[in-house]
Amino acid sequence: MLIKMFIAWQETLLLIGVITPFLYSIYHVLTNGKLNAIKKSLWILALIxxxxxxxxxxxxxxxxxxNSVSNNEKIKSG
Structure with a gap:
């Protein structure tokens, strides 16, 4: 019984270590103000x-x- 519990905890920790970065990345995509709705949708699909x-x-x-325009070009045109 103890061995089965130990393996279950290892698998749980591994699962948390793998899933957490993906969930945080999806959260970051959704709250990123630099991305429009289309880019957010595409990044979420890319993450999944x-x-x-x-x-x-x-x-x-x-x-x-x-964006396709670099920051230097924005400064020069502004």
Whole structure:
């Protein structure tokens, strides 16, 4: 009985360690003011179907809400 309980706790901790970053990323997408509704929808789909690759891609690229116009071009035109 004790062995089964120990394995269950290990699996639970592993599951929490895997699910938590995905849930936080989805929360971050929904509350990110730099993304419009279409980008939010696409990032959520990428997180759900892209698994770990979607997660890494969002945190390195998507969370900043990059546009096609760079910040330097905005400053020059403004």
């Amino acid at each position: 179907f892209g698994s770990f690759i979607g997660l890494i891609t969002y945190w390195f690229y998507g969370r900043h809400g990059y």
